[in-house]
Amino acid sequence: MPRPDASPASALAGALQHWRPGTAQLSRRVDPWPAAAFADLIGAVPPRLDPGDPLPPLWHWFYLLDHPAQAEIGADGHPVGGPFLPPIPGRRRMFAGGRLRLDAPIGIGTELSSRSAVADVTVKSGRSGDLAFVTVRHELAADGVPVGTEEQDIVYRSEPDGAPPRAVPRPGTATSDQATPEPATPDPKGEWRSELATDPVLLFRFSALTYNGHRIHYDRPYATQAEGYPDLVVHGPLLALLALELPRSHAPEQVVREFAYRLIRPAFLPARLISVGRPAQADQEAEIIVGAQGAEPSLTATASLERKAHPSC
Numbered sequence: 001m002p003r004p005d006a007s008p009a010s011a012l013a014g015a016l017q018h019w020r021p022g023t024a025q026l027s028r029r030v031d032p033w034p035a036a037a038f039a040d041l042i043g044a045v046p047p048r049l050d051p052g053d054p055l056p057p058l059w060h061w062f063y064l065l066d067h068p069a070q071a072e073i074g075a076d077g078h079p080v081g082g083p084f085l086p087p088i089p090g091r092r093r094m095f096a097g098g099r100l101r102l103d104a105p106i107g108i109g110t111e112l113s114s115r116s117a118v119a120d121v122t123v124k125s126g127r128s129g130d131l132a133f134v135t136v137r138h139e140l141a142a143d144g145v146p147v148g149t150e151e152q153d154i155v156y157r158s159e160p161d162g163a164p165p166r167a168v169p170r171p172g173t174a175t176s177d178q179a180t181p182e183p184a185t186p187d188p189k190g191e192w193r194s195e196l197a198t199d200p201v202l203l204f205r206f207s208a209l210t211y212n213g214h215r216i217h218y219d220r221p222y223a224t225q226a227e228g229y230p231d232l233v234v235h236g237p238l239l240a241l242l243a244l245e246l247p248r249s250h251a252p253e254q255v256v257r258e259f260a261y262r263l264i265r266p267a268f269l270p271a272r273l274i275s276v277g278r279p280a281q282a283d284q285e286a287e288i289i290v291g292a293q294g295a296e297p298s299l300t301a302t303a304s305l306e307r308k309a310h311p312s313c
Contacts, residue, residue, distance in 0.1 A: 012130040012158055013123045015088050024083045026064045027113040030055060030106060030142075034062035034209065041205055042196055044245060054105030057244055057256045060140065061237060064114050065211040076226075077213035084118055084136050090159040092227065093214070095152070095236030096133065097262040102148040102255075110142040119151060132156040165228035170268055171295035184294040192246040192277035192288075198234060198269060206238050234267040234292075239299040243288045246277040247303055251286075254305040258285075261301035267292040280305055 032049035038059065039046035047056055066082075074080040078093060085091070106112055119137040123130055138150040159165065171185075204218045215222040216233040223229045240261050247256055267273065271292035280286045285304050291297035 010123060010125070010130050012088060012132055015158070016086055016121060016123065016132060019086055019121070021083050021086075021118045023115060023117045024066075025113065025115050026066065027111060028063040028065075030060075030063055030108050030110050030112050032108055035059055035108075037209055038062060038241075041202065041209065042242070042245070044249070047248075049108050051109040052107045054107060054255075056248055057100060057102055057259060058237075058241055060106055060112055061241075062209060063112055064138075067211065073213060076222075077215040077219075084116070084134065084154075086121070086132055086134060086156055088132060088156050088158050090163065092157050092159050094155045094157075094266075095263060096155045097236075098150065098152040098240070098260075100148065100150045100256075100259045102257055104142070104145065104147040105255075106140070106142050106147055111144075113141050113144075114138045115141075129157060165226060167228045168230065168266070170230040171265065171292070185296050187274055187293060188276040188289055188291075188297070190276035190278050190289075192250045192275075192279065194242070194245060194249065194275045195293075196242060196273045196275075198271050198273060200232060200269065203232055203234065203238075203269070206235055210235075210237065212237075229266070229268060231268040231270070234269070234271060234273070234298070236263045236266075236299070239263065239267065239273070239290045240301070242273060242275045243277075243290050243299060243301045244303070246275055246288055247279075247286060247305060250277070251279060251305060253308060255308050256303050257306055258304035259301065260303075261299055263299050265291075265296060265298050267295070267298040271295075 035049055035055060036046050068079040072079050079085065116136055116138045118134060120135040122133045124133065134154045134156065136152050140148045140150060200218065207217050216227055216229060217235055220232055223232055243261060244256065244259065247254060273290060274293050275290045277286055277288040285302040288301040288303065289297040290299040
């Protein structure tokens, strides 16, 4: 399964050499409550939530949630084991991006199901050491009818017990090889724009809504001391959802058919998140970036839109 681009002697590649993850299936009724709760969380206008109304893209993340037993949770807040969690010692997890293709809407009130499997595993060497890139593919269906596919890219690194945590600098601060901090990045420009002020309560509520126990999002001592971050980390999925709020708010006559996003750097509290987009021109895709004000973007994305079909009279 793994394609080790790192040295054959890499401990990370060795740990993954015989990993053969299986498949997993989940099914949940698409109830209006989680969607309404997310809209209130970010202060957005809620979508129509009557039976049959389409769920906004990626909002299925509030439904297809696993619930491992508390005894199965590790020190970082994630499950110790699971079908798609690689057997890496001292495992540290980072959300790296993904892709979504929607062939049909996911309607409120439908039975949403997914069939998931690992599509790819690659080990690469970088300045920070060896990293394992795991891509999980989800086949989505509503009331048994296929509606689309999603792929998520997760990056893992190994940090054995007793090893000092890596130090992740806050953007705009000086590092050991940099005498002065970088100047603040000007706010990006675009025809589409939105802002969201974040705080520990908002991150905690998003963790609860997505059943995400990773402590870097709500436990500041753990985030700073155990994982070396300068403060609480803004969820990668939240950044992706904020990116999709731009076409939902500014191009309501269009529907997202494909969405691809890449997380290139974390965003930390305190932060005002700025989302900026450039609508599609001709055959081009809409381009979107999201990041903390004064810092380089944390997420870059493209969205393929098409005009909504109007029902016949």
